[in-house]
Amino acid sequence: MNLYDSRHPWSRLIRAARAVRPEQPGAAPHGFSTRVVALAWTKGTSAGWLLERIAFRAVGVAGLLAALSLILNYSTPATGGATDWRDEPVMLPADDVVVMVDLMD
Amino acid sequence: MADDVVPFDLAGCLVRVRERDQQAARQLVEHLYPMVIRIVRAHLPRRVAEEDLSQEIFLKMFSRLAQYQGAVPFPHWVSRIAVTTCIDHLRAQKRRPEFRWADLSEQETDVLDAVLTNENDLAANDAMAAHELVHKLFAQLKPEDQLVLRLLDLEQKTIAEIAQITGWNQSLIKVRAFRARRKLRRLFQELRKKERS
Numbered sequence: 001m002n003l004y005d006s007r008h009p010w011s012r013l014i015r016a017a018r019a020v021r022p023e024q025p026g027a028a029p030h031g032f033s034t035r036v037v038a039l040a041w042t043k044g045t046s047a048g049w050l051l052e053r054i055a056f057r058a059v060g061v062a063g064l065l066a067a068l069s070l071i072l073n074y075s076t077p078a079t080g081g082a083t084d085w086r087d088e089p090v091m092l093p094a095d096d097v098v099v100m101v102d103l104m105d
Numbered sequence: 106m107a108d109d110v111v112p113f114d115l116a117g118c119l120v121r122v123r124e125r126d127q128q129a130a131r132q133l134v135e136h137l138y139p140m141v142i143r144i145v146r147a148h149l150p151r152r153v154a155e156e157d158l159s160q161e162i163f164l165k166m167f168s169r170l171a172q173y174q175g176a177v178p179f180p181h182w183v184s185r186i187a188v189t190t191c192i193d194h195l196r197a198q199k200r201r202p203e204f205r206w207a208d209l210s211e212q213e214t215d216v217l218d219a220v221l222t223n224e225n226d227l228a229a230n231d232a233m234a235a236h237e238l239v240h241k242l243f244a245q246l247k248p249e250d251q252l253v254l255r256l257l258d259l260e261q262k263t264i265a266e267i268a269q270i271t272g273w274n275q276s277l278i279k280v281r282a283f284r285a286r287r288k289l290r291r292l293f294q295e296l297r298k299k300e301r302s
Contacts, residue, residue: 009220009293013242014258016216016227016235022146025139029156033134036160037127040167 115179122170134163140180141187144270147260148191148252158194162187177269185272188252195248204245204292206299213238221297245292250285253278 005011113136121129138159145158165186173182206214212234216227227235239259243251256262256270264275271278 007224010289012220012224012226013216013235013239016232017239017259018261019229019232020236022143025142025146028135028138028142032138032156032160033131036134036163037130037167039160040130040164041125041127043164043168 119170119173119179122167130167137163137166137180137183140184144184144187145191147255148188148195153194158190159187162190165190177272181269181272184270188271192248192252195251204241204296206296209238209241210234213241217296221293242289242292246285246288250281250288253281254285254289257282 113132115133115136118129118133118136122133141159141162142155145155145162149155149158162183166183169186173179177185206217209217212231216231216234216238219225219227219231243255246254252271253267256267257264262270264278267273267278268275273281
């Protein structure tokens with residue numbers, strides 16, 4: 001039997017259920033709109049405030065990182081420049097002629 | 106005439122809400138509350154207070170207000186938020202309670218027994234029990250399917266009206282109604298077998 005045949009159990013059940021009229025919704029409970037609006041406004045404001053705070057912190061951290069990288073990049077060549085290249089041992093390439101003379105001696 | 110009701114200026118109210126006028130926002134909530142609470146009461150998931158759910162719907166409405174472009178009337182846009190929120194809560198329940206004869210009240214058992222065993226219409230004083238039974242049977246369906254069947258069969262809305270309320274296209278609504286009815290038919294067959302055994 002089709003579900004929408006008037007003799008089907010579902011048809012008779014739903015017909016009877018429709019007789020119960022839903023309670024007519026009245027006005028919002030006292031203070032409901034005030035609470036909702038306050039919550040919505042606070043939520044919106046707190047989200048904006050949080051974003052602002054994060055943004056300011058991000059600018060601070062970025063500035064600090066930029067300053068650190070500048071210091072590090074300038075200090076490395078400065079310390080490298082203090083060493084005289086002439087003080088470092090020079091590795092001379094082995095000369096074939098010198099080696100042969102040494103062997104003959 | 107002095108007792109004429111002044112129609113609510115929704116467009117003007119929305120403009121003022123966007124300018125963060127708290128009084129306009131309160132007026133908007135009060136204007137839309139009957140529509141929202143009707144949806145909430147019809148699709149209220151178990152263990153969720155109707156006031157909490159309607160509050161959540163209004164908070165979503167305010168947080169998404171910037172996204173409203175006016176493509177659909179504002180009350181339809183809010184009703185879609187309400188429907189989606191109810192479905193999300195119904196989905197969150199995950200496990201649907203099994204429909205068992207043992208869980209029915211005495212009057213509900215009598216009503217179910219009557220519709221399964223004879224072809225007479227139910228008595229007027231069985232309406233409340235029938236209403237409860239229908240809700241228990243709806244709870245066996247997927248949230249989207251129960252919403253469609255509730256609007257279609259219980260509230261006798263047209264497919265076009267359901268499309269407006271839910272924002273779903275008409276083919277999808279028909280598919281969901283078909284699926285829900287198939288499940289209900291199977292459920293009634295099982296109930297008949299259990300009733301006979």
